[in-house]
Amino acid sequence: MPDAREPLPTVRATPPTADRARLLASWALAADAIDELELAAALMDEAGLPATETASRRAGIAYLRGTPQETVRILGELGMTAVPAEGPQRIEHVLLLGAQAATGDHPAFARLVALGGSIPAEHRAWFLYVLAVAAERCGRLEIADDAWRSLAVDVGVSSSLVLSRFLSGWVAGRDTRDADRAMSQVLQAAQALRSASPRPWQDASTMRRTVEALDLRGDSAGAALLTAAVGRTSPPDPRLAELAACYRPEVRRAPVVVPVVVAAVATLVAAVPGLAAGVALVIMLRSRWRAVPSLSMTDERVWFGLGAMRFDARKVQEGASQQVRSLVVVLVLGGALLAVLASVGLWSAAQEVWPDVPLLVQVAIWLVPVVVLPAVGGALGQWLLRDADLRALRRRDAEHDRQIVAEARRCACWEVASLIGPRADAYVAVHLRPVSGPDMEVSTAGRAATVFACPLSGVRWLATTAESGVSTLLLRGTAAPSAFDGAQQPIGTGGYL
Structure with a gap:
């Protein structure tokens, strides 16, 4: 058995140019599906397919890239210069209507909105893209927000x-x-x-x-x-x-600190009336002296x-930030109990040292611990809970990352067209093998690229970087022409298939 990282042999059962064109076109479609528009355009150009076969896809890419005039020009190559009066007959007509709306044609935008109830389910996602972009360009952000939300929540697009x-x-x-x-x-x-x-x-x-x-x-x-x-x-x-x-x-710190200091001083001077006056001052300044x-x-x-x-x-x-949790309550009560004990101790000590204790000192001895220590207990509880919850969230994230690596060992060629980030890195590391050969050299808009293949299905994947230049991006392509000649024998079918 060859090593798991040993390159797969390059087999050419069909003309390399035809196979390469199909492969590049499949990668371009996978890139377009996740809105990697620049990469999709580059791969489509390199595929060298006839312009008439790629015009619709190129027009859609231009539209999403924010150049509706280019969309109108490309659709003109297909003879689509106007939307039929009776309404769009093809999905390209909907795209043309969106491009016209995006260039400031408000009647075209009204027609586009009116189409929403009659778009077939199989074209719903594409219609939402067209509507969202056109609505943004026309300044109708409420419609654009609803369209983007429908794409993300209802359709499940996560690009x-x-x-x-x-x-x-x-x-x-x-x-x-x-x-x-x-x-x-x-x-x-x-x-x-x-x-x-x-x-x-x-x-x-x-x-x-x-x-x-x-x-x-x-x-x-x-x-x-x-x-x-x-x-x-x-x-x-x-x-x-x-x-x-x-x-x-x-x-600004002053609007936060000054009212609290004033309230504290008023409390020391006038006890309960001072506390009430200080709280009223904080509330009054809160809306007038903005932090x-x-x-x-x-x-x-x-x-x-x-x-x-x-x-x-x-x-x-x-x-959950507004919920009172048991640890905070326990520490506040503990602070209150400690405050009572501290006040009693300080009062006894003050009477021994200073028989005629002034009223202001008496108030300070009893009030300061009762106010400060429960507040310190509550703040400590908040900090401990926040730290514990943050660590719990990060442990959950780490567990999720471990699951990604475990899932990467299973073949996903039959269910996903692209992978990005840690999932892509894990899939390359534990499942795919590099493919060698001159036909596997790909230009991806200035991004580094490597071709890998699945040892089971023979499906070839293009590994490059996402638009950000940070994350790994995997795009599924077609299988090699003779990929099934040496395919691994399925195990455990028991004659059922």
Whole structure:
């Protein structure tokens, strides 16, 4: 048996040029399916297929790359210069309608929206792409957000393009009055980014596209909140830190510290009335003397809520930061008990040293421990829980990564057309073998590329880098012409097949 990493022999049962063209075209289709548009265009050009066979696909790539005029020109090569008056007869007509709408033709956009109820199910995903892009170009962000959301949630598209557009719309649509609900929406977006492959600390490109989309629509506050939420549950990463620094708002400490100090002094001077006056002062200044003037009041509360976040690994999507957990209660009660004991001890000591204790000192002896020690206990409990929950989240992530490597040992050529990030790295490392031969030299828009093959099916995979230049990208192609001649014999069919 050959070594697991030994290159597979190059077999040419059909003309190399025909096989190579089919192989490159299949890689181009796989790249297009995950919105790797530049790579798809490069592979399609290298395949050398007749222009009429690739015109529709090239027009779609141009449309998603933001050049609707190029889309109109390419469709013109097919003789499609206008949409029939009775309505689109082919999917290319829908694309032409979207390109016309994206160039500012509002009647064309109205016709495109009206098509939504009559698009066949097999073309639904492509229609949503066309509608989302056209709506963005026409300034109808509410329609674009709904279309991107349908692609991500209903259709299940998880490409960087779709995920970033969907999440930017999700964060931009957060609640403007209820801080708890707004925080929950931001955390859900952060969880979606953390669950993607690759993760933000492995490749921050999807995260960057999301916050750039938020910034482009004028929601730099949403970008700041999202980077903060992702950073709270991610291992230290210089790219995430750089991204967070770009959007971090200016926080003024005086509006936070001064009212608290004034309230504390008032409490020492006037006991309970002073405490009540201090609390009233803090509440009054909270809305007038802003700590983060660049954020709305609701977003400011979310910002500080994220800073004091306790991530419950079990209920991270339900806003567990607001839940009171038993450890905090125990430490607060322990602090209160310790405060009583400390006050009694200090009072006894003060009477022995200073028989005529002034009223101010008496108030300080009893009030300061009772206020400070339970607060310290609560803060300690918060810190311990936050640290434990963060470690639990990261253990779960590590377990997920181990599962990826274990799953990579099984052949996935029959069910996936592409892999990216750690899944791609694991699949190359434990399942595929490199393929040698002059026909396997591929130009991928300036990216390094290697061809691998599955030892079972003979399917050839192109290994290159994603658009970010950071993550490994695997694209499934066609099987070698004589891949089945030496295929491994299936085991355990028992005559059933």
